Amino acid sequence: MPSDHLEPIEPSQRFGAEVSAARRRGSPDELRQWLELAQRMADETDTMAMAAFRRDLQISTKPDRTLVTQADRAIEERLRARLADAVPSHGVVGEEFGTSDLEAPVRWYLDPIDATNNFVRGIPIWGTLIALERDGELQLGVMSAPAIGSRWWATRGAGA
DSSP: OOOSOOOOOOHHHHTHHHHHHHHHHOOHHHHHHHHHHHHHHHHHHHHHHHHHTTSOOOEEEOTTSOEEEHHHHHHHHHHHHHHHHHOTTSEEEETTTEEEOTTOSEEEEEEEEESHHHHHHTOSOOEEEEEEEETTEEEEEEEEEGGGTEEEEEETTTBO
């Protein structure tokens, strides 16, 4: 016998995909705060990288035969320390020191000196890359190239 009574459906059941997508996007305030954090970190790493650029560098070769400098390591260590202070629940995936808390729903991706080959040769085409991903979707990215005085950034839904 059919029932005339309908059970209420929770919004998360009815609009599960929309709620899930909104959660992945984050709020505009949250994205703004994360972008501000990424920009402050880029400011700090610009200073560190420029202090090392075109100077005597300690250079090593990683197991994958790519170059790494002491500046790469120092910058990533600084970025990780800033993130641990500002957003301790977030995970970090870094080029030099690997992954911490891979299961975190929010993760930062760090490349302290992208184009290290250029950096060690004194060619000014290199930069620091900082990105944030939430629940598998990229939320923001910052690319800072201090040797050429440029920085680019974008956030989900707002573009570059």
